[in-house]
Amino acid sequence: MTQHPTHSPQFFLTAPSPCPYLEGQFERKVFTHLVGDKAPEMNDLLTQGGFRRSQNIAYRPACETCRACVSVRILAQEFKATRNMRRVIERNSDLVGAMHDAEPSTEQYSLFRSYLDARHRRGGMSDMTVLDYAMMVEDTHVTTKVIEYRRRGPDTFITGQGQGELMAVALTDQMSDGLSMVYSYYNPEMDERSLGTFMILDHIARARAMGLPHVYLGYWVNGSRKMNYKVRFTPQEHLGMKGWERFEGDI
The missing domain is CATH 3.40.630.30 (Gcn5-related N-acetyltransferase (GNAT))
Structure with a gap:
């Protein structure tokens, strides 16, 4: 089983893929794993920094040419x-x-x-x-x-x-x-x-x-x-x- 250290999260970047919201644009995301005892604290910090959670992954847009996504x-x-x-x-x-x-x-x-x-x-x-x-x-x-x-x-x-x-x-x-x-x-x-x-x-x-x-x-x-x-x-x-x-x- 892969272990994800909670004290120093690692961030990864996805490959470009077609944007589901804006025609002709391509999206990329930066993401990290939310696991372990520090996950709630990390989720708070990342959400306040514009990340979203999906299962045990926190992600945010990292598109090269577009800044249309705005955290609200x-x-x-x-x-x-x-x-x-x-x-x-x-x-x-x-x-x-x-x-x-x-x-x-x-x-x-x-x-x-x-x-x-x-x-x-x-x-x-x-x-x-x-x-x-x-x-x-x-x-x-x-x-x-x-x-x-x-x-x-x-x-x-x-x-x-x-x-x-x-x-x-x-x-x-x-x-x-x-x-x-x-x-x-x-x-x-x-x-x-x-x-x-x-x-x-x-x-x-x-x-x-x-x-x-x-x-x-x-x-x-x-x-x-x-x-x-x-x-x-x-x-x-x-x-x-x-x-x-x-x-x-x-x-």
């Missing part, structure tokens, strides 16, 4: 929902998110499969098997949680859990300075609920309740329309050459 984190304690966002919260007031340890289930995978088939049929994750999904959830050396969203039931105020159909799921890392949304998915037949937006709003509320300043959303890709939703949650900070800088306007 919401300032949770200052956030104010827009009128449209308040409508989304009201529309989903019958839902409750229950936080669990990072354990996969067949119910989760069924929803995940439906989401990929409807929204990302040609994406890099489109051929993920149930084993691949289990690895995505379980292969973590940091504090990772699964939040399952279901309708409120008569016992929710006691159990803190919803009942009935699983409608949305978020895989989330809990860090010292915030919550990092690793991956989220939802029932693709419920567009009217705007469940993707709702889960981000729910994470902002959770971060506030936990006294954490940030919600990390990953990368906003300048020029990619499908990533523009990330800059709607203001105020937020973008990681640039001078460090994290405040952003409040429209793109």
Whole structure:
């Protein structure tokens, strides 16, 4: 078995491959392994430095000719929902998110499969098997949680859990300075609920309740329309050459 020393992480660079967000561009990533007792601390430091986590790998773009990917984190304690966002919260007031340890289930995978088939049929994750999904959830050396969203039931105020159909799921890392949304998915037949937006709003509320300043959303890709939703949650900070800088306007 390969051993990865935790006291001095090694970084590696991938070969160029076609960018999934910008036509005609090629992406490269720098990555390292997140393993051992120091993995949570290392994940905090790397996420604050613009890295993202996928299983036990931390990575960030290292493209030669493009700087379109920008790390984004919401300032949770200052956030104010827009009128449209308040409508989304009201529309989903019958839902409750229950936080669990990072354990996969067949119910989760069924929803995940439906989401990929409807929204990302040609994406890099489109051929993920149930084993691949289990690895995505379980292969973590940091504090990772699964939040399952279901309708409120008569016992929710006691159990803190919803009942009935699983409608949305978020895989989330809990860090010292915030919550990092690793991956989220939802029932693709419920567009009217705007469940993707709702889960981000729910994470902002959770971060506030936990006294954490940030919600990390990953990368906003300048020029990619499908990533523009990330800059709607203001105020937020973008990681640039001078460090994290405040952003409040429209793109």
